[in-house]
Amino acid sequence: MIPAIETFELTKRYGAHQALHGLDLDVTPGAVFGLIGPNGAGKTTTLRILLDIIRPTSGTARILGTTPGEGGPALRRRIGYVPGELRLEGRLRGRQLLRHLAEISGPVPPGTIDRLADRLGVNLDRPVRALSKGNKQKLGLIQAFMHHPELLVLDEPTSGLDPLVQRTFLEMVREARDAGQTVLLSSHVLSEIQQTADEVAVLSGGRIVAQGRVDSLRLSSVRHVRAGVDGTSLALLRGDLEKLPGLSDIAVTGDEGGGIARLGAKVEGDIDPFVKLLARHRVVDLTVEEPDLEESVLQLYGSGSVEEATHV
Amino acid sequence: MSRILPVFRRSLGDSWRSLLGWSLGVAAALLLYLPLFPSIGGNGEMQQIIDSLPPELVKTLGYEQIASGPGYVQSTFYGLIGFLLLVIAAVSWGSSAIAGAEESGQLELTLAHGVSRTQVALESALSVIVRLAWLGLLAAAIVVMLIEPAELAIDPPDAVGTSAALVGLAALAGGFALLVGAVTGRRILAIGAGAGIAVLAYVGNAIANQVTDAQWLRAVSPYSWAYRDQPLTDGTDWAGLVLLWGVSTVLVVLATIALRRRDVIG
Structure with missing residues (x-):
């Protein structure tokens, strides 16, 4: 053809x-x-x-x-x-x-x-x-x-x-x-x-x-997530997050004595483990940002060098 | 599906308002100036005023013949106001036809369809020529209409021949604007080129009028090609017309070649 x-x-x-x-x-x-x-x-x-x-x-x-x-x-x-x-x-x-x-x-x-x-x-x-x-x-x-x-x-x-x-x-x-x-x-x-x-x-x-x-192509792999969860301690939440594979730039803020904990992170690859972890808590809000193209492309395939290109 | 001359028809459709404006300008200029001839030029007073002016100034303005009907129409309209109006219209249209369309993004869209660049260039040029020809025809018609009432003593075919020279002169300036627009894609450069050649043509002719040693300028000034043989008095100057229209045609052909060879960036 x-x-x-x-x-x-x-x-x-x-x-x-x-x-x-x-x-x-x-x-x-x-x-x-x-x-x-x-x-x-x-x-x-x-x-x-x-x-x-x-x-x-x-x-x-x-x-x-x-x-x-x-x-x-x-x-x-x-x-x-x-x-x-x-x-x-x-x-x-x-x-x-x-x-x-x-x-x-x-x-x-x-x-x-x-x-x-x-x-x-x-x-x-x-x-x-x-x-x-x-x-x-x-x-x-x-x-x-x-x-x-x-x-x-x-x-x-x-x-x-x-x-x-x-x-x-x-x-x-x-x-x-x-x-x-x-x-x-x-x-x-x-x-x-x-x-x-x-x-x-x-x-x-x-x-x-x-x-x-x-x-x-592993194109959807970089996502920025933000969430607010209720009923957990910040330290516990941070610990759980750090154990997840593919998570980076983790930030957890809020009141140590309870209340809503705010978290932000960069998820690379499968988003399922992160969602499962959140599901253990009461989620008050959740934002998953459109994967950033420059990040996805340039991070995963280098800054445009042909040698690193992935042909499938 | 493709009907005849799509680009040409679109171009006329887009510009009829502007054409109407220029038509009113040409008509107004003729209807204001020409009926004044019996009271100004025809009674000898005008000749006395002209005689009292420095001869260099009179020659530069081309006002030697202003006391005769054809000389008056030539000096006021064909040589001056009409020349200005048609040249400005021609340069404006010629620069818009390719460079203007490119800068506005219209050219990219048109060329992405089933038309060739040759077709776009030639139909755009044809649209400019047709609009100029319309203005020339209108001018000739009004002059002929005013021959009797304004005591102009012009032979009607000479009014047509002189209008053809005026249109040819404008087409040359417009054609040059078209060419520079086709080469550069920049409207401002096209306008500068078209206006520049018209100014040079006028100035060259004016210098040749008063400096004996500068007669050679008449050979290169399109303004002289149009008017040096006084077509309104002595009849249509076919050699001048061939020169004007020939050069205009060459400019259009060059513009077409330039557009064919170039990247359209917008």
């Missing part, structure tokens, strides 16, 4: 700054592929090369069996793209903008634009410049999805969207996969990738530092 996207030794240099150092990507058709990495890792550069908006300094990319340059407009009609920095200006109304973009993309089935707009909850009769960032982003999603492209290239697609709409977006991605569409999704939010992607590549400093099935 021809990969939906394939890059060989892709490099991109902007003057003295090297944005990509020999990127090799391989995206299976029909898969949701996540490209994650901190800001400045080279995600946007990679995606722009795929759309022929910028050209690589060396190396090649093949998309749906052809190169971005050779494929040209005909290739791009088969792709839906959300730019990383979507800016929409002008008096043009959302509907007019989408109608214009529909003319220059693949055929859009009648009613699709309105159906997507209803689903995402955006008013198409307002001038685009009057829309909030989130609503502009919704127009960006509509124009990428409306012609049911074979390949969706989405650069930080959920930025500016509220959590409810983010969930709708994740549904749309799953439906696209079920319909056989390939999705390449970039993000610096781990959970978003974990909820949708089959495969993932971790980008850091213009290099892939890890690549493989989502569950095979």
Whole structure:
């Protein structure tokens, strides 16, 4: 099977700054592929090369069996793209903008634009410049999805969207996969990738530092937790916590004579033992923070060195 | 699904308000100046005033012929106000067409769809040309309309030919703005380039008007290409038109090549 996207030794240099150092990507058709990495890792550069908006300094990319340059407009009609920095200006109304973009993309089935707009909850009769960032982003999603492209290239697609709409977006991605569409999704939010992607590549400093099935990468392993528990002594709690594997930065505060004890810690790896320990007490509040991407990626795979990369 | 000239139609759709504004400006300038000719230029008083001015100033302003109808229209509108209006419009549109679209992020989105860069560049340029041509046509129509009431004694085809020269001159400045915008992606540089070439063209022609040794400037000043043979008096200057439109076409082609070769960063 021809990969939906394939890059060989892709490099991109902007003057003295090297944005990509020999990127090799391989995206299976029909898969949701996540490209994650901190800001400045080279995600946007990679995606722009795929759309022929910028050209690589060396190396090649093949998309749906052809190169971005050779494929040209005909290739791009088969792709839906959300730019990383979507800016929409002008008096043009959302509907007019989408109608214009529909003319220059693949055929859009009648009613699709309105159906997507209803689903995402955006008013198409307002001038685009009057829309909030989130609503502009919704127009960006509509124009990428409306012609049911074979390949969706989405650069930080959920930025500016509220959590409810983010969930709708994740549904749309799953439906696209079920319909056989390939999705390449970039993000610096781990959970978003974990909820949708089959495969993932971790980008850091213009290099892939890890690549493989989502569950095979130890990406969710660093979490910050905070909790308040009642009915235990601080010393006892601290002792129990210190015995747990994978816990660090433990801080326990509160009144020695009883009352609510506040604790904070960094959990690496399995969170189950920590939850079981908490469950022995009355938990008055609990916060598990979204694992920090930089921490998860850079700590586990080094600061971007290829030698330490884990290929699965 | 893809209907004809999508980028061109979008561009016109985005800019009709601005086109309306420029049309009003051109119409206002003509309707204010031209009807004054019988009372100012036509009764000999104007010629007396001109005669009393230093000849260098008169030559610099190109006011030698101001006492005749064609000379008056040339000096006030085609050589001055109309030149200013169309050049400013052309530079503004030419710099927006590629560089402005790139800076606003619109170009990245457009190019991510099923259009080629050649198509985007040429359709954007066509949109600028069509808008300029509309202003030229409007100017010619108003001049022709005013020939009788304002006693201008202009042959109507000459008004059309001179308007074509004015549009060609503006298109050249706009084309240069388009080219610099396509090369750099920076709107401010494009505006500077387009405005700069228009100023140089005007100044070059003005110097050639008064300095005998500087006649060679007429060969390189697009302003001279447009007006040196007094097309409003002596009839359409086809050589000048070919030069203006030829150079404008070359600039558009170069802009297209530049855009094809470059990364679009925004």
